[in-house]
Amino acid sequence: MTTDPIEPVLPTPAIAKKRRGKDAAGDAPEAKGITYVLRLYVAGQTPKSTAAFANLKKICEEHLAGRYKIQVVDLLENPQLARGDQILAIPTLVRKLPEPMRKIIGDLSNTERVLIGLDLLPRE
């Protein structure tokens, strides 16, 4: 799939391992130097997708300033990509990095749920 517009930034395996260990231990994930690769799946320019993108941008600026990367995938343009990340609901936000993968569906209007989904807030 050469036309794939997404070029995820891959961390070195060693770092990835370290991060996973930290996650599992329940440490605060906003440790310095971790880049969040977030992929937002939308289907066309709908109000919901626009809202989702705006909400995401806002949350990232507030909580992950300078260490995040947002990729927007429009499934209307690249329908075959829906299969790869098992996308059913639109919009879906996928946290590609740090691992493990997380999915948050919806227009991201509930900031708290988004932060929990991104492991930026501890789950109750």
Next chain:
Amino acid sequence: MAKSETQSPKTRTKLPKSLTGIQGLDEITDGGLPKGRPTLICGGAGCGKTLLAMEFLVRGATQFNEPGVFMAFEESAKDLTKNVASLGFDLKDLVARKKIVLDFVYNGDGEIESSGEFNLDGLFIRLEQAIDSINAKRVVLDTIESLFSDLPNPIILRAELRRLFRWLKDKGVTTIITGERGDATLTRQGLEEYVSDCVIVLDHRVSDQVSSRRLRVVKYRGSTHGTNEYPFLIDEDGISVLPVTSLGLQQTASTARVPSGVTRLDSMLGGAGYYRGSSVLVSGTAGTGKTSLSAHFVAAACRRGERALYFAFEESPSQIMRNMRSIGIDLEPWVEKGLLHFQANRPTFAGLEMHLTTIHKAIKAFKPQVVIVDPLTSFISGGNETEVKAMVMRLVDLLKISQVTSLFTSLSLSGGALEQTQVAVASLVDTWLLLRDIEIGGERNRGMYILKSRGMAHSNQIREFLLTDHGVELRDVYVGPSGVLTGSARLVQEAQEQAALMTRNQEVERRQIELERKRTTLEAQIVALRAEFAVQEIASMKIVGQEQAENAQLAQERADMGLSRKADAVPNKQKGVAK
């Protein structure tokens, strides 16, 4: 009834339908599933929903040139391919040939967080892409309800599913949606509310430790359909549904005859045997020769080059063949030639419906002219009597429609009324042969008579039924003051008659000799009388001669005297002669 209704007014526009290619289902639904609309198939776990859906797709792709998309929500494409491979569906090949698209939809690992509203556009896009990639006409969503456990917010999901079904309809694809059966509803999430065109319920139940699968069309908008529960079978050829109860009594009766394989039995049956396509019941107590009679029939059919199918429920094929060889019937060559096929199963192997389905399938596949079910009564171990009767009725119907001459054996318990078979099928069969024990003089012999035979003049005699090393023989029995004579009693009677005959013959001979003697005597007497008569005749002739001579003498003398007295000139020449 449903059938005749839809057949008569051909002009009526019919709902367009999509043939499933699944044996029997198309008959029940009168032509398949509603074309371009969603159909809901629901049922409990393990009742065959996925399989039915898959067969619908595979048959569509292979038989009707309608490619299909299978969207699996529960099983991975790999598992699915493996699972249906055992039914002879090569999904890999179909996928490679772009006839089928398998898409495994799963939620990925981990929880899904939800924040705000969403829709299922992702699913729509995936489905659309899959459909468009092979120009699919059929779609299966198996089991879409699992979305409810994967995704939050059921209210949104319901709305989205409704939209999905509408969208599928607009797209014009024939869709099967499977759903797990709920407690009070047909499906857990009440999908039947959204899919209103056609709903089929599958059921897998166990009664008396025997499981049977059933299918029922609960609803079919805009079409007539069979409403009963129909048994179905999953085997190496996929699913086959048996719409047996829809059969009416419209079989055409043949007038052709089929020999029974026993010549004397044929003559008892109006001289020609059974009717082709009729059903024959052979009932009798244990060991009366029911199987032997069946074997005769089978062997005769095979000898004519017909195909025979033998359903054995108590003996294995090799046992039957061995036993029949002992009475001089060798069935093995026919098996080797492919004319005879044994299908041996334990009656408890499956439910009645399943047996019926199996028999139905076997008959369809083998296309026999003769079918033996030996014995019918063994089914009672697998079900109760009403069910057995219903099943036999369906079976008889099926066989008659296929113009198959069938012979059922039925074991009657000794002690019970002979004319009452355990399976009350008497009214269903056309010809009923009754084999019975006759106990006389410390012996047990076999007797046979025809209890009934519809549509032919038949013998009312009881015949003795002998199993010899060259097959079944029917002998006349002796009816005397002490009843029917069989076995040694018959032999004794035969000897007595022989003796009596001999005596009679001797008497005749004696009389003949006597007569001869009398004739000889009479003839001798006649000769003697004749001789006597001849003697008398000669004597009488002599006297007559003398008398005449004397008369002549007297006349001469009188003439001479006259001459002398009147001095006639006539010389008395005879004077000296007369003296």
